[in-house]
Amino acid sequence: MPRQLQPTTGSSSLASRSRPANYFDQTIDHFPHSPRYASHVKGTFQQRYFVETSYYKPGGPVFLYLAGEGPIDTDTHLDSSLITQFMKEFSGIGVVLENRFYGTSVPFNSSTTDELLYLATEQIIADFDVFARKAKLPGISNNINAPLTPWILYGGSYPGALSAFTIKTYPKTFYGAISSSGVIHGQLEYPQWYDPIQKLAPQDCVGSINDIVDKIDSLVQSNNQAAIHQLKDIFGLTALKDIRDFAQTIAFPIGGPFYYPTNTWQEINWNPRFGHQDFFEFCNNVTDINAAPNTTAVDRVLAKYTGGEAWKNLGSYAAYIKRAVLPLCASGDYDSPECFGTQHPAWWANTTSGAERSYLYSTCTEFGAYQAAPPHGQKSLLSRVVNSTYTQQWCNWAFPKGK
Structure with missing residues (x-):
């Protein structure tokens, strides 16, 4: 799961037309009773996302693109990517969700080791579950939340792993998931x-x-x-x-x-x-x-x-x-x-x-x-x-x- 340190990255950088950012009030700690999180921070943070509804028809699915290890400012995947083809084919909605601790979706003002504890994979994929079940997408009046509406995850490399882990952990929330080059096991x-x-x-x-x-x-x-x-x-x-x-x-x-x-x-x-x-x-x-x-x-x-x-x-x-x-x-x-x-x-x-x-x-x-x-x-x-x-x-x- 390489990380390229540039404003844009080839295979994951798809230029997009300007669209407004949206924000979802996300819980910082989804597991307040777990011994893993000694401090048990309370509160929420603003999780940023982009949404595309141009191809949507009532009854269509929602495709949730997991942005992974970078900000979503110039990386929406909603204009000329595989997600676009899915939206057109199935009259669906496209959403790109920014990972916690990336872009503007940061729970804290700094990233100490104790604060980064909340970057654990279980917290990240819980974000996806909560978002799919509770987010109210702008411009959509009817209820499109999971599981009443099919939500399909999509991610590649590190987000591919997150996509696989999410469908495994929350099968009752998500209809399906695509894991492209998912790194689903760790090795040194x-x-x-x-x-x-x-x-x-x-x-x-x-x-x-x-x-x-x-x-x-x-x-x-x-x-x-x-x-x-x-x-x-x-x-x-x-x-x-x-x-x-x-x-x-x-x-x-x-x-x-x-x-x-x-x-x-x-x-x-x-x-x-x-x-x-x-x-x-x-x-x-x-x-x-x-x-x-x-x-x-x-x-x-x-x-x-x-x-x-x-x-x-x-x-x-x-x-x-x-x-x-x-x-x-x-x-x-x-x-x-x-x-x-x-x-x-x-x-x-x-x-x-x-x-x-x-x-x-x-x-x-x-x-x-x-x-x-x-x-x-x-x-x-x-x-x-x-x-x-x-x-x-x-x-x-x-x-x-x-x-």
């Missing part, structure tokens, strides 16, 4: 996220990256600091002190998967109007047979560390990172937490509310799926220094154990 490391790319992406590009990654890891295993410094310099990233930050940064065009600032394989979309082709641009550059001589010359710079064997396409790979990724750091301070450096405990511990902190909490406490490379012996698209301990350190800094 999730190298399988890269499997589709390894198998289906252009194989000349994949093979080049696999070979470069193997060579990078040989330098790391040899602990040749001079060689590693030279490698970072080729990519313009000598400022990154931690080799894992370097490995993650040069893997951004492929995908984090925890977070990444560029469009990747995941942003390829069945609808070319909303998808992004950046991944293929990346691969075309990596394997450019017409690369300039000064670019291809870089392929031999590190050959002395690999038995004289050239690093095929290293120059083209590095040139792309310099051109497409490094400019995303406006300050030029690549090791800063605002750019590509992650080794900043105070930055992770900041309790200001935000999508990144909320998503990290769910990752650290319930879902796992930490970004990780496949182990040695398997082909990998990013250096194997990126493993579960990398993300776990962020979790420890962000949500320290109580004293």
Whole structure:
């Protein structure tokens, strides 16, 4: 369940016409008698949603799109997505509901560890149940609440898991649910996220990256600091002190998967109007047979560390990172937490509310799926220094154990 840190995200960013936001008075704690919630916060928060009724005819169903790990400001899914097709086909209503702790749907003014306890999956899916049974949608005079009217859930990736969990937990409320790529079980490391790319992406590009990654890891295993410094310099990233930050940064065009600032394989979309082709641009550059001589010359710079064997396409790979990724750091301070450096405990511990902190909490406490490379012996698209301990350190800094 990767998270792209941009205002819009390829496969989940469908441009929409302007529509007014609506708000539902949602309970903060649905389980006031559960021992899990020691503080048992009382009260409500305003849960934001968008609704589309243009295709509705009395008796039609309601399609509830679960927005998941981001605000719904530019992401309504009600104009040109699969939900639109459902609304047209079945004369239904479309609703996009913002997850608690995202966008403006925040129960508290901050996101301390104790407050984020109310981001638990059971609280989230209880929101969906209450909303479906009690929300009064604007412009609709008749009773369209569940279960009298069929409500169908739809979500993909993390929201796909929420969709599956909700229909399992509240089968008497919801008529059905669609779970697209639902991550329905937790696991600590999730190298399988890269499997589709390894198998289906252009194989000349994949093979080049696999070979470069193997060579990078040989330098790391040899602990040749001079060689590693030279490698970072080729990519313009000598400022990154931690080799894992370097490995993650040069893997951004492929995908984090925890977070990444560029469009990747995941942003390829069945609808070319909303998808992004950046991944293929990346691969075309990596394997450019017409690369300039000064670019291809870089392929031999590190050959002395690999038995004289050239690093095929290293120059083209590095040139792309310099051109497409490094400019995303406006300050030029690549090791800063605002750019590509992650080794900043105070930055992770900041309790200001935000999508990144909320998503990290769910990752650290319930879902796992930490970004990780496949182990040695398997082909990998990013250096194997990126493993579960990398993300776990962020979790420890962000949500320290109580004293």
